[in-house]
Amino acid sequence: MTRPESAGYEYDVVISGASLAGSAAAILLARRGVRVALLERRSDPEAYKVLCTHSLTANAYPVLDELGLVPAIEEAGAVRNEARWYTRWGWIEPRAAPKGPELPYAYNIRRSTLDPLIRSRAAQTPGVDLLLGHQVTGLVREAGRTTGVRASTPQGEREIRARLVVGADGKDSAVAKFAGVPARQYENGRFGYLAHFRNLPLSGGIGQAWFLEPDMAYAFPNDDGVTVMAVLPGKDRLPAFRNDLEGSFLAFIRALPEAPPIDAAERVTKIIGTIDYPLHSRKPTAPGMALIGDAALTSDPLWGVGCGWALESAQWLSEAVARAATGRDDLDRSLAAYERRHRRQLQGHQHLATDFAKARPFNPVERLVFSAAARDASLARHMHLFASRLIGPPRFLNPAALAKAAAVNIKHRASATPPTR
Known part of the structure; x- marks a missing residue:
């Protein structure tokens, strides 16, 4: 049973946090007919996240496109995030193949520009009520599941009931804490x-x-x-x-x-x-509740993936739960589908990130791939796809890619070896 009959819902979904993940989820859910309360603890609609890479990896482009934000962020001066990477073997410089399509891209754009833009779009979306100055102080629970939130507001304490509560409130998520969802932490050896x-x-x-x-x-x-x-x-x-x-x-x-x-x-x-930014992951669902963005998974900031994953997880959740949030499908089953997708898409990336966060030199496989990518254009493009989070670790490190990397390096060593007399 996924809907306590005694609950009188003011909204279908309550989202705590009106930054990237929360605002994107509110827009995408409302477009699917969901009534959304979007809560933001800060009262300033221009508020933004300060400590950030300010980069949207290419995996986020389809979400930006669905949100209709691409023209607006380009007009705001966003820069396509082409990049080159220095290694001890030289620079890896991904470039489009001759006569091939351009490399996938998204954007670098400061959060002081992006956050107010997407929050404003959410506020203008029919079906979304943006409630500024609303800080979640607890959860409403009934029959073992979350059925709403308690919030401190400019007008005093308020209780807001909904079929689904979404925590989009960052790595120190209050929603996760009140729901008793523990975080698995991994030490970061860098500051x-x-x-x-x-x-x-x-x-x-x-x-x-x-x-x-x-x-x-x-x-x-x-x-x-x-x-x-x-x-x-x-x-x-x-x-x-x-x-x-x-x-x-x-x-x-x-x-x-x-x-x-x-x-x-x-x-x-x-x-x-x-000086201390551990990586962490949480189970992204519980009865009547879901976590998106950094509330579900915080990776190593050196990879610049947090903004992209925030937008993707918002999209995955909206696709999975929209029907259930309006009472037309089973909510628990829909949340399970979201959890499976979240785990399938991000678990492998996070596993590599937690290992590299130990602040160690490259391991043998990394030495093989990075050195070859500095010497071969097709492998540089392959690395670009992985860095953009458009392919996962199994495809990035598939046997054919590793064999090609080995062949590139063998050829390089042969050409660098002076002939014997």
């Missing part, structure tokens, strides 16, 4: 700091990432001529950063191969970051 620079030229005018084994860095060009520059060193370097954050941050960037000329650019933000 991270970033700052925004204006008029920072990058090689080729595209994003750059540095795999320094184990340290990392990236530079992503964004809207309005602003580039996000981030460093992610191993924690053995933390004492130096604590002693002199600005000096250590700038020195780290200056020492990068083909380092961006930050001293000639204008830094327009403070240096911000975190």
